[in-house]
Amino acid sequence: MKPSPFIAVEGAIGAGKTTLATMLAKRFDFPLLKEIVEENPFLDKFYQNSGDWSFQLEMFFLCNRYKQLEDTALKFVSRREPVVSDYHIYKNLIFAQRTLKGAQLDKYRKIYHLLTDDLPKPNFIVFIQADLATLQQRIAKRGRSFEQDIDPGYLEQLIEDYETAMAHIKANEPETVVITVDGNAMDFVEHPDHFEQIVAEIKERM
Numbered sequence: 490m491k492p493s494p495f496i497a498v499e500g501a502i503g504a505g506k507t508t509l510a511t512m513l514a515k516r517f518d519f520p521l522l523k524e525i526v527e528e529n530p531f532l533d534k535f536y537q538n539s540g541d542w543s544f545q546l547e548m549f550f551l552c553n554r555y556k557q558l559e560d561t562a563l564k565f566v567s568r569r570e571p572v573v574s575d576y577h578i579y580k581n582l583i584f585a586q587r588t589l590k591g592a593q594l595d596k597y598r599k600i601y602h603l604l605t606d607d608l609p610k611p612n613f614i615v616f617i618q619a620d621l622a623t624l625q626q627r628i629a630k631r632g633r634s635f636e637q638d639i640d641p642g643y644l645e646q647l648i649e650d651y652e653t654a655m656a657h658i659k660a661n662e663p664e665t666v667v668i669t670v671d672g673n674a675m676d677f678v679e680h681p682d683h684f685e686q687i688v689a690e691i692k693e694r695m
Protein backbone atom coordinates (compact mmCIF):
# COMPACT_ATOMS: atom_id res chain seq x y z
CA MET A 490 0.00 0.00 0.00
CA LYS A 491 1.30 3.48 -0.89
CA PRO A 492 1.95 5.79 2.10
CA SER A 493 -0.41 8.75 2.57
CA PRO A 494 0.94 11.97 1.13
CA PHE A 495 2.85 14.15 3.56
CA ILE A 496 3.57 17.17 1.35
CA ALA A 497 6.05 19.87 2.40
CA VAL A 498 6.30 23.09 0.40
CA GLU A 499 9.79 24.57 0.55
CA GLY A 500 11.81 27.45 -0.86
CA ALA A 501 13.71 30.50 0.34
CA ILE A 502 12.14 33.43 2.22
CA GLY A 503 9.16 34.83 0.31
CA ALA A 504 9.20 32.16 -2.43
CA GLY A 505 5.48 31.53 -1.88
CA LYS A 506 5.48 28.47 0.43
CA THR A 507 2.60 29.48 2.69
CA THR A 508 0.54 30.66 -0.27
CA LEU A 509 1.04 27.46 -2.26
CA ALA A 510 0.68 25.15 0.77
CA THR A 511 -2.62 26.84 1.67
CA MET A 512 -3.88 26.47 -1.92
CA LEU A 513 -2.85 22.80 -2.06
CA ALA A 514 -4.45 21.98 1.30
CA LYS A 515 -7.71 23.54 0.08
CA ARG A 516 -7.57 21.86 -3.32
CA PHE A 517 -6.86 18.36 -1.93
CA ASP A 518 -8.90 18.93 1.23
CA PHE A 519 -5.89 17.97 3.37
CA PRO A 520 -5.14 19.52 6.79
CA LEU A 521 -2.58 22.34 6.71
CA LEU A 522 0.40 22.58 9.04
CA LYS A 523 1.51 26.20 9.09
CA GLU A 524 4.64 27.88 10.40
CA ILE A 525 4.10 30.31 13.30
CA VAL A 526 5.93 33.54 12.40
CA GLU A 527 4.25 36.60 13.87
CA GLU A 528 4.50 35.32 17.49
CA ASN A 529 8.22 34.58 17.17
CA PRO A 530 9.88 36.79 19.87
CA PHE A 531 13.38 36.62 18.33
CA LEU A 532 12.86 37.21 14.61
CA ASP A 533 12.88 41.02 14.58
CA LYS A 534 15.82 41.06 17.04
CA PHE A 535 17.70 38.62 14.76
CA TYR A 536 17.23 40.89 11.73
CA GLN A 537 18.57 43.83 13.77
CA ASN A 538 21.56 41.94 15.19
CA SER A 539 22.02 38.40 13.91
CA GLY A 540 25.27 37.82 15.87
CA ASP A 541 23.51 38.22 19.22
CA TRP A 542 20.27 36.42 18.44
CA SER A 543 20.89 33.58 15.99
CA PHE A 544 21.25 30.76 18.54
CA GLN A 545 18.03 31.72 20.38
CA LEU A 546 16.20 32.11 17.07
CA GLU A 547 17.34 28.78 15.61
CA MET A 548 16.49 26.95 18.86
CA PHE A 549 13.07 28.60 18.96
CA PHE A 550 12.28 27.51 15.39
CA LEU A 551 13.60 24.02 16.08
CA CYS A 552 11.58 23.49 19.27
CA ASN A 553 8.39 24.86 17.72
CA ARG A 554 8.68 22.72 14.61
CA TYR A 555 9.59 19.67 16.67
CA LYS A 556 6.43 20.07 18.76
CA GLN A 557 4.23 20.72 15.71
CA LEU A 558 5.63 17.66 13.90
CA GLU A 559 5.33 15.44 16.97
CA ASP A 560 1.62 16.37 17.10
CA THR A 561 1.30 15.84 13.35
CA ALA A 562 2.86 12.38 13.64
CA LEU A 563 0.26 11.40 16.22
CA LYS A 564 -2.77 13.09 14.66
CA PHE A 565 -2.20 12.35 10.98
CA VAL A 566 0.84 10.38 9.84
CA SER A 567 0.44 7.44 12.25
CA ARG A 568 -3.24 7.22 11.20
CA ARG A 569 -2.25 7.23 7.55
CA GLU A 570 -3.93 10.58 6.98
CA PRO A 571 -2.52 13.08 4.47
CA VAL A 572 -1.16 16.48 5.45
CA VAL A 573 0.35 19.56 3.77
CA SER A 574 2.99 21.64 5.52
CA ASP A 575 4.54 24.99 4.59
CA TYR A 576 7.95 23.81 5.75
CA HIS A 577 10.23 20.76 5.94
CA ILE A 578 12.08 20.17 9.21
CA TYR A 579 15.34 20.15 7.23
CA LYS A 580 15.03 23.91 6.79
CA ASN A 581 16.28 24.26 10.37
CA LEU A 582 19.66 22.93 9.30
CA ILE A 583 19.68 25.01 6.11
CA PHE A 584 19.32 28.20 8.15
CA ALA A 585 21.42 27.15 11.16
CA GLN A 586 24.38 26.19 8.95
CA ARG A 587 24.25 29.72 7.58
CA THR A 588 23.68 31.64 10.84
CA LEU A 589 25.65 29.64 13.45
CA LYS A 590 29.35 28.86 13.75
CA GLY A 591 31.81 26.74 15.73
CA ALA A 592 30.68 25.27 19.06
CA GLN A 593 27.14 26.68 18.75
CA LEU A 594 26.65 25.00 15.38
CA ASP A 595 28.07 21.70 16.71
CA LYS A 596 25.68 21.78 19.68
CA TYR A 597 22.77 22.78 17.46
CA ARG A 598 23.43 19.88 15.06
CA LYS A 599 23.43 17.37 17.93
CA ILE A 600 20.14 18.73 19.30
CA TYR A 601 18.65 18.82 15.79
CA HIS A 602 19.39 15.12 15.22
CA LEU A 603 18.28 14.14 18.70
CA LEU A 604 14.92 15.84 18.24
CA THR A 605 14.21 15.08 14.60
CA ASP A 606 15.78 11.78 13.53
CA ASP A 607 12.72 9.76 14.51
CA LEU A 608 10.11 12.25 13.28
CA PRO A 609 8.12 11.33 10.18
CA LYS A 610 9.55 13.06 7.10
CA PRO A 611 7.51 14.37 4.18
CA ASN A 612 7.34 11.97 1.23
CA PHE A 613 6.65 14.88 -1.18
CA ILE A 614 8.54 18.14 -1.39
CA VAL A 615 7.30 20.91 -3.63
CA PHE A 616 10.37 23.11 -4.00
CA ILE A 617 9.69 26.65 -5.23
CA GLN A 618 12.81 27.94 -6.94
CA ALA A 619 12.89 31.74 -7.11
CA ASP A 620 15.63 34.25 -7.86
CA LEU A 621 16.66 37.23 -5.76
CA ALA A 622 14.44 39.75 -7.58
CA THR A 623 11.36 37.55 -7.12
CA LEU A 624 12.08 36.98 -3.43
CA GLN A 625 12.62 40.70 -2.85
CA GLN A 626 9.37 41.61 -4.64
CA ARG A 627 7.39 39.09 -2.59
CA ILE A 628 9.00 40.07 0.72
CA ALA A 629 8.08 43.69 -0.09
CA LYS A 630 4.54 42.64 -1.06
CA ARG A 631 4.09 40.72 2.22
CA GLY A 632 5.20 43.87 4.04
CA ARG A 633 6.46 42.52 7.39
CA SER A 634 8.39 45.52 8.76
CA PHE A 635 11.30 43.51 10.23
CA GLU A 636 11.96 41.81 6.86
CA GLN A 637 12.22 44.94 4.76
CA ASP A 638 15.99 45.40 5.17
CA ILE A 639 17.11 41.79 4.76
CA ASP A 640 20.62 41.76 3.32
CA PRO A 641 20.41 40.67 -0.36
CA GLY A 642 23.65 38.70 0.23
CA TYR A 643 21.86 36.62 2.89
CA LEU A 644 18.99 35.88 0.47
CA GLU A 645 21.44 34.91 -2.28
CA GLN A 646 23.24 32.54 0.09
CA LEU A 647 19.92 31.00 1.09
CA ILE A 648 18.99 30.49 -2.57
CA GLU A 649 22.24 28.54 -3.00
CA ASP A 650 21.80 26.68 0.29
CA TYR A 651 18.33 25.54 -0.79
CA GLU A 652 19.74 24.22 -4.09
CA THR A 653 22.40 22.28 -2.17
CA ALA A 654 19.82 20.95 0.29
CA MET A 655 17.44 19.75 -2.44
CA ALA A 656 20.31 18.04 -4.28
CA HIS A 657 21.26 16.35 -0.99
CA ILE A 658 17.70 15.12 -0.40
CA LYS A 659 17.40 13.84 -3.98
CA ALA A 660 20.68 11.94 -3.65
CA ASN A 661 20.06 10.53 -0.17
CA GLU A 662 16.31 10.01 0.00
CA PRO A 663 15.26 8.38 -3.27
CA GLU A 664 11.84 7.58 -1.75
CA THR A 665 11.04 11.30 -1.42
CA VAL A 666 9.39 12.83 -4.47
CA VAL A 667 10.83 16.29 -5.15
CA ILE A 668 8.79 18.47 -7.50
CA THR A 669 10.54 21.67 -8.51
CA VAL A 670 8.39 24.66 -9.40
CA ASP A 671 9.83 27.61 -11.29
CA GLY A 672 8.60 30.31 -8.94
CA ASN A 673 9.72 33.13 -11.25
CA ALA A 674 7.74 31.95 -14.26
CA MET A 675 4.89 30.04 -12.61
CA ASP A 676 2.47 32.45 -11.00
CA PHE A 677 0.05 30.12 -9.25
CA VAL A 678 -1.63 33.12 -7.56
CA GLU A 679 -2.68 34.97 -10.70
CA HIS A 680 -2.88 32.05 -13.14
CA PRO A 681 -5.18 29.15 -12.17
CA ASP A 682 -3.69 27.06 -15.00
CA HIS A 683 -0.23 27.34 -13.41
CA PHE A 684 -1.68 26.06 -10.15
CA GLU A 685 -3.44 23.22 -11.98
CA GLN A 686 -0.11 22.16 -13.54
CA ILE A 687 1.38 21.77 -10.06
CA VAL A 688 -1.69 19.87 -8.83
CA ALA A 689 -1.52 17.54 -11.88
CA GLU A 690 2.16 16.79 -11.25
CA ILE A 691 1.51 15.95 -7.60
CA LYS A 692 -1.47 13.74 -8.51
CA GLU A 693 0.59 11.90 -11.10
CA ARG A 694 3.27 11.06 -8.50
CA MET A 695 0.90 10.23 -5.61
Ligand SMILES: Nc1ncnc2c1ncn2[C@@H]1O[C@H](COP(=O)(O)OP(=O)(O)O)[C@@H](O)[C@H]1O
Nearest residue numbers: 502503504505506507508627630631676677678
Ligand atom coordinates in the same frame (compact mmCIF):
# COMPACT_ATOMS: atom_id res chain seq x y z
N1 LIG B 1 3.27 33.03 -7.26
C1 LIG B 1 3.09 34.21 -6.68
N2 LIG B 1 2.85 35.31 -7.42
C2 LIG B 1 2.69 36.51 -6.84
N3 LIG B 1 2.72 36.73 -5.51
C3 LIG B 1 2.94 35.68 -4.73
C4 LIG B 1 3.14 34.38 -5.26
N4 LIG B 1 3.35 33.53 -4.22
C5 LIG B 1 3.28 34.27 -3.11
N5 LIG B 1 3.02 35.56 -3.40
C6 LIG B 1 2.93 36.67 -2.45
O1 LIG B 1 4.26 36.87 -1.96
C7 LIG B 1 4.26 37.09 -0.56
C8 LIG B 1 5.10 36.00 0.11
O2 LIG B 1 4.45 34.75 -0.04
P1 LIG B 1 4.47 33.66 1.11
O3 LIG B 1 3.57 32.57 0.68
O4 LIG B 1 4.23 34.28 2.45
O5 LIG B 1 6.01 33.18 1.02
P2 LIG B 1 6.86 32.21 1.97
O6 LIG B 1 5.89 31.43 2.82
O7 LIG B 1 7.63 31.34 1.04
O8 LIG B 1 7.76 33.08 2.76
C9 LIG B 1 2.80 37.10 -0.11
O9 LIG B 1 2.38 38.46 -0.07
C10 LIG B 1 2.07 36.35 -1.22
O10 LIG B 1 0.75 36.82 -1.39
Ligand SMILES: Nc1nc2c(ncn2[C@H]2C[C@H](O)[C@@H](COP(=O)(O)O)O2)c(=O)[nH]1
Nearest residue numbers: 501502503526546550580581584588636
Ligand atom coordinates in the same frame (compact mmCIF):
# COMPACT_ATOMS: atom_id res chain seq x y z
N1 LIG C 1 17.21 32.14 10.92
C1 LIG C 1 16.09 31.51 10.57
N2 LIG C 1 15.10 32.21 10.02
C2 LIG C 1 13.99 31.55 9.65
C3 LIG C 1 13.84 30.16 9.84
N3 LIG C 1 12.63 29.80 9.37
C4 LIG C 1 12.05 30.90 8.94
N4 LIG C 1 12.86 31.97 9.11
C5 LIG C 1 12.53 33.38 8.87
C6 LIG C 1 12.55 33.80 7.44
C7 LIG C 1 11.43 34.79 7.37
O1 LIG C 1 11.86 36.06 7.80
C8 LIG C 1 10.42 34.28 8.39
C9 LIG C 1 9.31 33.44 7.82
O2 LIG C 1 9.86 32.41 6.99
P1 LIG C 1 9.28 32.12 5.52
O3 LIG C 1 10.31 31.23 4.88
O4 LIG C 1 7.97 31.47 5.76
O5 LIG C 1 9.17 33.44 4.84
O6 LIG C 1 11.18 33.54 9.31
C10 LIG C 1 14.89 29.43 10.44
O7 LIG C 1 14.82 28.20 10.67
N5 LIG C 1 15.99 30.15 10.81
